[in-house]
Amino acid sequence: MKRWFTTGALALTMMAGQAQAETFSWAYQGDVQSLDPHGLNETFTLGFLGNVYEGLTTYDAKLELQPLLATEWENTDPTHWRFKLRENVTFHNGNPFTADDVIFSWNRGKTPGSDMKGYSAKISDIKKVDDHTIEVTTPTPNAILPRDLTLFYIMDKEWSEENKAGEATSPKDANGASSFAASHENGTGPFIVVSRQPDVKTTFKLYDGYWNKELKSNVTDVVFTPISEDATRTAALLSGNLDMVYPVPIQDWPRLEGAQGVKVLNAPDVRTVFLGMDQFRDELLYSSVKGKNPLKDKRVREAMAHAIDLGAINQKVMRGAANPTGLLIGPQVNGYNEELGKPYDYDADAAKKLLADAGYPDGFELGMDCPNNRYVNDELICRAVATYLARIGIKIELNAQPKSTYFAKVSPQSGNDTSFYMLGWTPTTVDADNALFNLVHSFGKESGAGQFNYGHYSNPEIDGLITQIQNETDQAKRQDLINQAFKLLKDDVGYLPVHQQPLSWGVRDTVEVQQRADDVLDFRNVMMK
């Protein structure tokens, strides 16, 4: 007995002597589809893989642009950039990181299965100057190329070719040669995937050969579990099983605030939620007005903008954590303008008058499409909007549906089968141009512009400004052009912006984590106390 005790004590002493192992366990509402960094261009997937893979540049916790695999860059002339690559970086299998890997990854991004084709297309050629210098050519001048590259991850050329993963994993082929990279990784990032069962559990450990020895985080192991049910996710945090879960439903905030040892982090999300209106059909699909389209009349759109009390929606539906706005982009986005970001005034009387001037003193009926599982409290917001519009006589017939059916209905594939809809947008590049090009530019099936402009708002003047913005490399002039474009949009009431929704992370007090406004959990920003 005594001997046993001594051995136990010895083991304890030995354990204390070792470097402290800190395990961080967390849950999200879903899992990534694959580990292939070029397989799906979606924020959670790329954010998750950003712990394992790295791009040339990155965003820090405050969404400021930072160097990562590139140490410095220079716009040598409008369409040429020179990037200096970081030396002494190794992939998880020990292979060194060089210019060849960058060129390989760029080409891989263009393969048929890739969902990152849009990113690869921003570069027309990469020349290797030496092992750690590349010269990049862009098809048109692009002032924000370094921002465009944050989510474009670099893979190891040798490893990919050895394992027949030279092409991006396609969602189509089951046993295709390219699926190796879907279940294995070899990045340069601080964490290695140790084991993975899709939908069940993924475990990570710190990569001891990571180039950045001054990593802030003290986490050595990470356990990730997807938990799809909201109540189960919250319970897993409250029961002490997990260190962090997200998203936490807003209605659960009081429970977390009342519980010991946990807290809610709810900074504003970079995502802006807004309402769009059919402005191209001569007769609305879902309305009592026949023979004409009332939403083509600016006075009607303006009436709607003034009829909705965004402040009250924020207080009642979002527990005051949202950020009501008059712009399609949030303050974290490059190109934001505070003056334009102010919401339209809430003024029901003015709204009624505008509606009467437009020839609808008694209002009209209007169908509205709304997702019910996509954005924070999306259906509740739509119901609140319907109530406010009813006060000025616009009777909303609300069609709230799951996101799969919703997007199939309102997207261009069904000819934008909607009259009035809700959408949220996160500019993936964290730059205004992405929102302008996708949401505000006139819809063009061939050009790819205005793909998410479901209501086909169109202003040739803004289209011209967007082209100029894309080609302008002087940041001050560019900002001025962005302001002009958003000013025109706001005067036109092309959209009805609602708010930036809040992020909602539930965290144990023993964990210190910096919350990125694009809802990305970067393990580099996690500290265990």
Place this chain on the structure above:
Amino acid sequence: MVFFVLKRLAQSVLVMLVVALIAFALFRYVGDPVNNMVGQDTTLEQREQLRDELGLNDAVFVQFGRFIGNAVQGNFGQSYRLREPVTDLLAQRFPATFELSVVSAILALAIGIPMGVYTALNRRSILSRSFMTLSLVGISLPTFLIGILLILIFGVILRWLPTFGRGDVVSIGGWTTGFLTKSGLESLIMPAITLAIFQMTLVVRLIRAEMLEVLRADYVKFARARGLTSRTINFSIALKNTLVPVMTIIGLQIGSIIAFAIITESVFQWPGMGLLFIQAIQNVDIPVMAAYLLLIAFIFVVINLVVDVLYFVVDPRLRVQGR
């Protein structure tokens, strides 16, 4: 007998075909899978191309025909969401659902049958009445709520049991089991109880009702008149005669335990087939939905068959007719 079994198996193919056809007719209303498979920057053209390559633009009958053609060769396609072959996914998930279902069914029967017999024999006792009241609560409370309540009490407040997942599992020749580890067994307790409660209350009420019926029958009165012990009467005569109709229902219930483990599995994030299926619905993962529905149809057919065969075992009269 052999002919009977073969005939039933042949009929099961028909059942599965019909299930698949109905499923395919409904898939078009579930939404568009492509939006979940690509990011927001993917162009319309690329989306359309993907939709085309997946055959989503074909008519329902063409899609159905292609599915059956592949299914006959054992190919159920690839999950749109997890990008793995559907058969692999179902094989990975089946053990979790199977272990949960079996434990629940055993719980439901092991507790339900004695309770049912007791309440039938001692109709007026206080214990019987409280059993009946409890069973009413059990049958009325939605599974989801029971699960959440258990999590709240035993997971969040008392912190005795893990609130989600399957714990550590041991892999034995492709079959993963949670029976061999402490965390695996702990994780099983709450989901198994949640899933068992409804079935259990059903069994209690069914056994009780049938038993009361049988106890009034002439042959039971005759047995009493013969002076047999009440133990013999109750268990050898009455309970045995109760079992025939009860078996049919219980057989179907075991099918539904497997099929409707969906809710329990999603409340406890139990990595079984039900959870796979519900996530497939949310993401319009057509290959997974189709294969799952076929599998469930097959399970139901097989269970029905087993129940029919068991009739022969329990009821000698059928054996006579069968000859």
